[in-house]
Amino acid sequence: MSPVVIACQQLSPKIGAVEENTQSCRKAIREAARAGADYILLPELVTSGYAFESTEEALAAAQPPSGPAVRAWIEEARAAQVTVAGGFAELADNGTLYNSMAIVDETGLLAVYRKTHLWDREKLWFAPGEAVPPVVETAVGRVGLLICYDLEFPENIRSLALRGAELVAVATNWLNYPRPQGERPDGVINAMVSARFNRVFVACCDRVGTERGVEWSGGSAIIDELGWPLAEARHDVPDLIAAPCELARARDKRWTQYADMFGDSRPELYGVVTEGPAEQSRVQ
Amino acid sequence: MSPVVIACQQLSPKIGAVEENTQSCRKAIREAARAGADYILLPELVTSGYAFESTEEALAAAQPPSGPAVRAWIEEARAAQVTVAGGFAELADNGTLYNSMAIVDETGLLAVYRKTHLWDREKLWFAPGEAVPPVVETAVGRVGLLICYDLEFPENIRSLALRGAELVAVATNWLNYPRPQGERPDGVINAMVSARFNRVFVACCDRVGTERGVEWSGGSAIIDELGWPLAEARHDVPDLIAAPCELARARDKRWTQYADMFGDSRPELYGVVTEGPAEQSRVQ
Numbered sequence: 001m002s003p004v005v006i007a008c009q010q011l012s013p014k015i016g017a018v019e020e021n022t023q024s025c026r027k028a029i030r031e032a033a034r035a036g037a038d039y040i041l042l043p044e045l046v047t048s049g050y051a052f053e054s055t056e057e058a059l060a061a062a063q064p065p066s067g068p069a070v071r072a073w074i075e076e077a078r079a080a081q082v083t084v085a086g087g088f089a090e091l092a093d094n095g096t097l098y099n100s101m102a103i104v105d106e107t108g109l110l111a112v113y114r115k116t117h118l119w120d121r122e123k124l125w126f127a128p129g130e131a132v133p134p135v136v137e138t139a140v141g142r143v144g145l146l147i148c149y150d151l152e153f154p155e156n157i158r159s160l161a162l163r164g165a166e167l168v169a170v171a172t173n174w175l176n177y178p179r180p181q182g183e184r185p186d187g188v189i190n191a192m193v194s195a196r197f198n199r200v201f202v203a204c205c206d207r208v209g210t211e212r213g214v215e216w217s218g219g220s221a222i223i224d225e226l227g228w229p230l231a232e233a234r235h236d237v238p239d240l241i242a243a244p245c246e247l248a249r250a251r252d253k254r255w256t257q258y259a260d261m262f263g264d265s266r267p268e269l270y271g272v273v274t275e276g277p278a279e280q281s282r283v284q
Numbered sequence: 285m286s287p288v289v290i291a292c293q294q295l296s297p298k299i300g301a302v303e304e305n306t307q308s309c310r311k312a313i314r315e316a317a318r319a320g321a322d323y324i325l326l327p328e329l330v331t332s333g334y335a336f337e338s339t340e341e342a343l344a345a346a347q348p349p350s351g352p353a354v355r356a357w358i359e360e361a362r363a364a365q366v367t368v369a370g371g372f373a374e375l376a377d378n379g380t381l382y383n384s385m386a387i388v389d390e391t392g393l394l395a396v397y398r399k400t401h402l403w404d405r406e407k408l409w410f411a412p413g414e415a416v417p418p419v420v421e422t423a424v425g426r427v428g429l430l431i432c433y434d435l436e437f438p439e440n441i442r443s444l445a446l447r448g449a450e451l452v453a454v455a456t457n458w459l460n461y462p463r464p465q466g467e468r469p470d471g472v473i474n475a476m477v478s479a480r481f482n483r484v485f486v487a488c489c490d491r492v493g494t495e496r497g498v499e500w501s502g503g504s505a506i507i508d509e510l511g512w513p514l515a516e517a518r519h520d521v522p523d524l525i526a527a528p529c530e531l532a533r534a535r536d537k538r539w540t541q542y543a544d545m546f547g548d549s550r551p552e553l554y555g556v557v558t559e560g561p562a563e564q565s566r567v568q
Contacts, residue, residue, distance in 0.1 A: 155439075156554075
């Protein structure tokens with residue numbers, strides 16, 4: 001099986017400027033397709049920006065998946081014969097707002113995922129998704145979707161891997177936390193280990209720039225199923241990264257003759273949760 | 285609350301040489317205690333070596349927790365007023381062999397943990413443990429125990445953190461897998477993210493050297509609750525590392541005013557497991 005080219009377009013959307021952001025997305029999709037990409041990932045909330053100050057402001061930047069922002073992605077996907085995924089502020093039929101991700105190809109909208117783990121002040125305007133992150137059959141392979149903070153709950157990517165995801169696409173706006181000199185942004189390290197613990201490829205598309213005092217990490221990366229980065233973005237500027245990935249390698253969960261990542265799991269032991277610390281198991 | 289000094293003694297045990305290894309452990313505990321350690325971690329199977337070729341050989345190197353190897357740790361812990369944990373080949377009363385970890389202090393044996401996730405050929409001589417990894421109340425704080433491959437199943441450290449572990453002590457023999465130049469051993473990166481995803485301190489005590497053609501990574505590290513290494517061992521030689529750790533910081537799981545690592549968890553969504561890939565959720 002030949003590799004597919006996975007790309008991340010690390011953009012710098014402008015808060016509330018939906019039309020301008022949509023045009024940036026069009027340009028970004030074309031650029032990545034020209035560079036040979038089969039699958040193009042965009043950041044979280046790329047159509048709306050992130051640092052809202054009120055529900056009204058979030059509402060004004062939100063659209064249904066049938067709106068012009070996601071329609072533009074479908075048009076570009078159709079023109080370039082590629083698959084595109086990215087984040088948008090979703091306005092549901094009942095008026096509820098979600099921090100969502102759409103995945104599209106030349107046939108149209110394949111799936112929408114509503115972020116299930118809302119970070120910090122997102123809770124003030126977005127409702128949490130109630131459906132598990134989906135695994136979507138695409139032209140490049142089986143793609144699982146996650147948004148930003150979702151990745152910090154390892155149960156999410158585990159669930160995607162158990163359901164057959166070969167690539168996990170993470171649309172993200174990672175905060176630029178302080179870190180020791182020479183270290184990668186923490187989000188990239190998180191993604192490396194999430195890939196390795198599940199033997200899936202992971203693509204993370206972050207944003208850059210500062211918005212209302214919030215600074216992002218520019219931590220876009222494409223990571224192989226053993227947890228090593230194949231491509232990493234520059235951390236301080238918009239950037240396009242791409243890497244050929246043999247996604248079929250993610251189907252093999254064996255480490256050695258006797259070691260199998262899924263087969264060695266002991267789910268019967270994982271439900272042990274108590275409110276506080278366990279009693280000391282003092283044996284002598 | 286004042287910090288406690290956590291230490292890892294990255295040793296190079298000899299296969300089958302239980303008495304000699306026990307003497308090395310005594311010396312290592314004394315050395316670490318002299319250096320100011322309050323809690324001293326030793327590698328997996330430090331009393332027996334690792335690369336057995338038969339059950340008979342493993343059996344010959346195994347002892348009950350009441351045997352001379354763990355007794356020696358208790359004697360040294362008592363003399364130095366420290367807490368000690370490490371791995372040993374355990375011979376159970378019924379003759380079953382386990383890849384186990386003991387934690388001891390001046391009062392004696394606090395707990396034994398039998399590795400629940402056996403790696404590769406370990407399955408040929410060891411039985412898997414049937415009890416969840418324990419959280420043990422010690423003089424330095426609440427310590428959770430894991431052995432090597434256990435860490436690659438993120439459900440284990442999650443379970444320890446939910447039960448109140450402040451420090452997770454990992455006794456390990458990490459294989460020295462090939463890695464891109466400049467990268468840490470994968471086990472260290474795994475431990476960094478495991479710490480951050482649970483906001484617990486993690487100490488990993490690896491071994492070094494080559495044994496019957498098997499090479500270890502020398503990836504001992506002490507990692508803070510945000511996932512950054514406080515101390516890392518040299519990868520090719522026995523080494524003592526130590527770091528002061530304010531373990532109480534692990535009790536706070538809040539990232540921000542509105543973000544709480546445990547509070548933001550959605551366990552009702554994590555049970556979704558199917559045998560194969562899910563049906564495509566095609567919405568258009």
